[in-house]
Amino acid sequence: MYGLPQTTEVRKQLPKKAIYAKFELKPSQRESFDADIARIDVVAVVSTSTVPALSTGTEVKEFYLLAVQLKRKEYDNKNIALLTKLIPQRMVFALQFEEQTQFAIYHTKVISSVWKATEEATLPLSGLNLDTVWENIVTHIGEIEVTEGNTLAEQIKVEDVRTKLKAQIASLTQKLNKEKQFNRQMEINAEIKSLKKQLLNLK
Secondary structure, three states: OOOOOHHHEEEEEOOHHHHHHHHOOOHHHHHHHHHHEEEEEEEEEEEOOOOOOOEOOOOOOEEEEEEEEEOOOOOOHHHHHHHHHHOOOOEEEEEEEOOEEEEEEEOOOEEEOOOEEHHHOOOOOOOOEHHHHHHHHHHHHHOOOOOOOOOHHHHHHHHHHHHHHHHHHHHHHHHHHHOOOHHHHHHHHHHHHHHHHHHHHOO
């Protein structure tokens, strides 16, 4: 499944009612969760016993792949974050809507891949130990390129800053195009130049 070895495959449903009962979700949380998620199944376990070629990691001993059937494609990201808090295991989510799949993973925050046809969605296991495999899955899903000298967590923070700066530049550029006062145009243009300089200085 999703390119993982057959030895990792399992099939165990996680009933939503059991999740509600165990974790005592607030009514608003239950409503939001139920509006997005139809069904959850554990479909794979990656560990040294299911993939003997891998050695255990310092941080990661095993992780699970969960298939999550969605009721709508535009789901609330908070519900995926909620799952990571409710279940104290490292998990990768294969979010499925109709014939498409999007991978999601939590590593300092929820990181998601682009949507792909389910038959084309794969999760490569790259690395000699589970720590490395996990980090490579995070970078694969998030299309993150870790700059030399940065840890993965540091690079994720850098990417967050980069995204915010680009959004600010785009917003100011729109304002600049609409602004008629010359002095204000100069001020906005200076702000844009400052933000672009910060963007260039990011590692």
